[in-house]
Amino acid sequence: MSMSARSRSAPALLSTLISGAGSSGFYPGTEVGEYRDGTAETFNLARADFDAAWKALLPTLTEADFQRWRDARDWTAKKYAMWERGELLPSQKPSSWMGCPCGERFDSHDPAGSYVHREHIYAAQAVDGIRR
């Protein structure tokens, strides 16, 4: 079981385990490779490590970093609210509609309408190796 404390204006998350051991990290708001985390024997040691790491990180963050964190937070809240209401994200709904590399959308259950897009899909697959 874990508890977390979140700074209202910062892309920071401090969490600690109920057992007394603690860990902390920053996410999102930092680029891959900038992510730092760690563990400590007690909450207070974890808190001190977190404060030191935060003081080092804060001057490197821009308003865009904070906005990216707010956008991720808002999107995550919206996603969970939808799931709470029993709704699915558009990408979670079964659909025969597909996007083609040519930019068009087509119904894959319509052979006549989808035939022309096979060529586009196979051509894109030959270039990037991604199966669609």
Ligand SMILES: [Zn+2]
């Ligand atoms: Zn196409």
